[in-house]
Amino acid sequence: MRARILAILAYTGAALTLLIAVAVPFVLIGAFANAIGHAGLHIDATYSGGTVARTIERNGYRIVVYQPVQPRLLQRSEPFVQVAFEPADALPAQVSDEIDLDGDGRPDVRVSFAVPADPGTPLHGSVTALNGKYVSLANVSGDSFSRLLVRTGDRIVLRIPLNREMAGR
Amino acid sequence: MASRSSTLAQPAVFRGVGRSLLLTLPIALWTLLMFTPSFQRAGRDLHIAAAVVILFMTALFFLMMRTGETYRWRRIFFVALGFLFPVGFIASLVAERGTMSIPLSRMVSGDTPFCFMVTPTIILPAAFARTIIFPGAILPTATNTRSIAFMIGLWFAFTLVLGKAWCSYACFFGGIEEGFAAFPKRRRLHRFVTKYGGILRLIPWAILVFVVLLSAAILEPVYCMWLCPFKTVTEFPAVRNVETAIQFGVFVTLFAGLVVALPLLTKKRTQCGFFCPFGAFQSIFNKINLFEIRFNREKCVDCTLCQTACPTVALSKDSIREGKTLLNCMKCGACVDVCKKDAAVWHLKGTPVAVKPERARLLFLYGAWALAVMFGGNILAGSIAAIIGFLPWK
Amino acid sequence: MLGLTTGPVCLASCGPVVLPWMLVQPQGVRWHSRQLLLFLAARLAGYLVFAAAVWLVGSSIPHAWSRRSWLVGGIQVLLAAALVVYAAGWPRRRCALAQPSSQLVQIGEAPRPRTSGALALGFLTGISLCPPFLVAGVRAAQLAHLWAALLFFAFFFVGTAVWFFPYLSLGFVQRTPAVVTVARMVAILLACWYGLSGVSILIERAFYG
Numbered sequence: 001m002r003a004r005i006l007a008i009l010a011y012t013g014a015a016l017t018l019l020i021a022v023a024v025p026f027v028l029i030g031a032f033a034n035a036i037g038h039a040g041l042h043i044d045a046t047y048s049g050g051t052v053a054r055t056i057e058r059n060g061y062r063i064v065v066y067q068p069v070q071p072r073l074l075q076r077s078e079p080f081v082q083v084a085f086e087p088a089d090a091l092p093a094q095v096s097d098e099i100d101l102d103g104d105g106r107p108d109v110r111v112s113f114a115v116p117a118d119p120g121t122p123l124h125g126s127v128t129a130l131n132g133k134y135v136s137l138a139n140v141s142g143d144s145f146s147r148l149l150v151r152t153g154d155r156i157v158l159r160i161p162l163n164r165e166m167a168g169r
Numbered sequence: 170m171a172s173r174s175s176t177l178a179q180p181a182v183f184r185g186v187g188r189s190l191l192l193t194l195p196i197a198l199w200t201l202l203m204f205t206p207s208f209q210r211a212g213r214d215l216h217i218a219a220a221v222v223i224l225f226m227t228a229l230f231f232l233m234m235r236t237g238e239t240y241r242w243r244r245i246f247f248v249a250l251g252f253l254f255p256v257g258f259i260a261s262l263v264a265e266r267g268t269m270s271i272p273l274s275r276m277v278s279g280d281t282p283f284c285f286m287v288t289p290t291i292i293l294p295a296a297f298a299r300t301i302i303f304p305g306a307i308l309p310t311a312t313n314t315r316s317i318a319f320m321i322g323l324w325f326a327f328t329l330v331l332g333k334a335w336c337s338y339a340c341f342f343g344g345i346e347e348g349f350a351a352f353p354k355r356r357r358l359h360r361f362v363t364k365y366g367g368i369l370r371l372i373p374w375a376i377l378v379f380v381v382l383l384s385a386a387i388l389e390p391v392y393c394m395w396l397c398p399f400k401t402v403t404e405f406p407a408v409r410n411v412e413t414a415i416q417f418g419v420f421v422t423l424f425a426g427l428v429v430a431l432p433l434l435t436k437k438r439t440q441c442g443f444f445c446p447f448g449a450f451q452s453i454f455n456k457i458n459l460f461e462i463r464f465n466r467e468k469c470v471d472c473t474l475c476q477t478a479c480p481t482v483a484l485s486k487d488s489i490r491e492g493k494t495l496l497n498c499m500k501c502g503a504c505v506d507v508c509k510k511d512a513a514v515w516h517l518k519g520t521p522v523a524v525k526p527e528r529a530r531l532l533f534l535y536g537a538w539a540l541a542v543m544f545g546g547n548i549l550a551g552s553i554a555a556i557i558g559f560l561p562w563k
Numbered sequence: 564m565l566g567l568t569t570g571p572v573c574l575a576s577c578g579p580v581v582l583p584w585m586l587v588q589p590q591g592v593r594w595h596s597r598q599l600l601l602f603l604a605a606r607l608a609g610y611l612v613f614a615a616a617v618w619l620v621g622s623s624i625p626h627a628w629s630r631r632s633w634l635v636g637g638i639q640v641l642l643a644a645a646l647v648v649y650a651a652g653w654p655r656r657r658c659a660l661a662q663p664s665s666q667l668v669q670i671g672e673a674p675r676p677r678t679s680g681a682l683a684l685g686f687l688t689g690i691s692l693c694p695p696f697l698v699a700g701v702r703a704a705q706l707a708h709l710w711a712a713l714l715f716f717a718f719f720f721v722g723t724a725v726w727f728f729p730y731l732s733l734g735f736v737q738r739t740p741a742v743v744t745v746a747r748m749v750a751i752l753l754a755c756w757y758g759l760s761g762v763s764i765l766i767e768r769a770f771y772g
């Protein structure tokens with residue numbers, strides 16, 4: 001009797017497995033993907049740049065300043081702050097700007113880079129730190145996660161390292 | 170069905186053509202259904218590729234039914250997938266950005282496709298810090314359809330059906346070393362593998378625990394950044410400093426050693442069986458999967474042909490004595506096909522062992538092959554279309 | 564509060580050290596409780612040593628990464644060595660009697676793993692200079708009295724230590740030869756990681772300042 005019940009359960013399970021296999025492309029992938037998509041997860045700040053701190057409006061474009069991203073224990077990467085210029089198509093051919101990164105009302109860095117007409121052309125720029133909290137960069141391009149000037153889609157992303165001695169890291 | 174007593178080298182006993190065709194019909198219909206969207210899309214290359222794959226997958230399944238063997242025909246599909254996937258993938262990378270290396274802009278923009286091999290390492294950080302420690306997009310975007318949610322959803326659905334048979338029917342990397350393992354006629358390091366197999370098959374578990382713990386501690390995907398041999402045939406972070414140069418060197422060394430050289434020497438899937446932490450992770454799901462391979466102790470004569478044939482050392486003398494495989498069995502069917510006494514059989518948990526094993530095999534194969542067509546088949550079609558596109562007379 | 568809120572960070576960052584080491588210990592919640600308490604006691608000792616140093620020397624230790632990185636690199640190398648010795652089990656103590664006769668009767672219990680492992684690993688993880696640790700260090704350095712700094716760190720320790728008690732569940736894990744072998748392998752891999760990381764930090768400091 002027990003063997004019979006087990007066998008019925010086994011074949012029922014096998015049939016369900018087949019059903020799952022058939023339902024995968026039509027229902028299941030979408031259902032699981034939606035569940036994960038709504039689980040409140042976010043991409044690590046090293047890749048995403050962190051959360052938005054403030055937006056600064058300029059003439060025809062805006063500068064989005066993010067919260068500083070600190071490395072964790074055992075990570076040797078630098079702390080950095082991400083700044084995004086968007087939309088890239090509305091930027092002037094030469095961007096030169098002083099930006100308040102920490103929201104204290106005083107500019108912290110002076111940024112300068114050319115915006116090529118071809119979106120595929122690598123970007124090069126410079127960052128001059130106006131105080132000791134940030135690190136100046138000469139000819140920054142796609143160097144590292146913490147020293148970066150790249151075009152991604154319709155925006156230009158710049159990452160400026162924080163001075164480790166000052167950042168308490 | 171005539172009694173089946175065949176080895177991989179000896180002629181197989183065949184099932185009738187009519188019955189084989191009848192059993193193949195559901196798979197043929199399923200394959201047509203899966204490739205209908207390909208025919209609806211523009212592109213003669215894709216139509217040709219889809220037609221080739223439909224015939225290919227249906228024919229292989231027919232041969233599985235006709236001969237009663239699994240491993241030989243499954244391996245043809247799997248090796249084709251392993252070698253053709255990098256071709257199609259690299260072709261798409263070169264067409265898009267002219268290089269296999271991933272620029273940082275791609276990682277920052279969230280356009281990096283998600284690889285299922287990183288799944289175990291992202292679980293703890295996702296559970297405790299709600300952070301995905303991998304570049305990409307959570308939900309599909311216009312520029313990244315292989316988003317994190319989609320790929321994890323796909324992996325989960327496949328794992329429910331296959332368990333560790335993912336490594337035999339879905340993984341588009343395993344076929345590479347299975348191909349190299351098939352080339353030589355003789356095994357050269359057989360004694361070494363036999364003597365140390367018990368230790369060697371624990372290494373993937375150690376690497377799994379190592380990458381999971383360390384990735385949770387430092388919130389970086391350690392396996393992807395330092396240990397994945399398949400970066401060599403897909404995409405890798407651009408070499409721009411000493412650290413990335415070392416990483417690239419490690420990837421190439423591991424690929425050359427574990428995926429090419431050792432399979433040629435041992436005729437085993439050495440990366441899969443002795444290194445891959447994702448394989449160890451998938452082994453856990455064998456505990457809940459309904460399908461397995463068992464041994465009829467009344468018929469078994471301890472000839473150890475099954476142990477020799479097993480590509481991942483998933484059999485030991487003790488396990489065979491208990492009538493079971495080890496947890497890392499990937500249900501490839503090699504041991505079943507090589508057994509001269511029909512002692513190794515497919516089994517559905519909850520049913521008596523060696524009673525109607527062919528029924529268990531069929532139930533398993535329908536699910537596994539359906540997913541293989543859906544996933545691997547589409548990858549094959551894309552790669553074949555890419556190859557056709559490169560042909561000189563086009 | 565600082566300890567309680569940063570405890571998960573400690574749990575995750577100490578996990579790679581604690582888990583393989585505990586899995587090579589014999590099975591049993593009582594034994595694990597003793598080992599964990601020794602580990603935490605040594606960790607507390609590390610915390611208090613750091614608190615005293617920070618209070619006496621000032622807050623320059625937390626702030627100056629260039630100075631701190633020597634410590635971090637050195638600690639990681641020592642941690643690697645400790646993992647090799649206490650978790651991977653090298654070098655093994657060799658018995659003078661290489662091939663004991665089967666007629667010899669074992670008197671008493673089999674030799675236990677050394678408790679010095681708990682003390683060494685606990686102390687080294689205790690002075691690991693993680694960011695929450697440094698935040699606590701900054702606050703301690705600003706306190707008026709040494710005993711206040713020590714007390715602050717003691718409470719910080721209590722907050723983080725609470726998060727370690729789930730490791731006791733490892734006492735229930737069956738110690739099959741496979742589990743112990745895997746734990747040893749993990750310890751070796753982690754030792755390689757910490758060792759390489761520590762050495763590269765030290766080389767970077769030595770050559771690039």
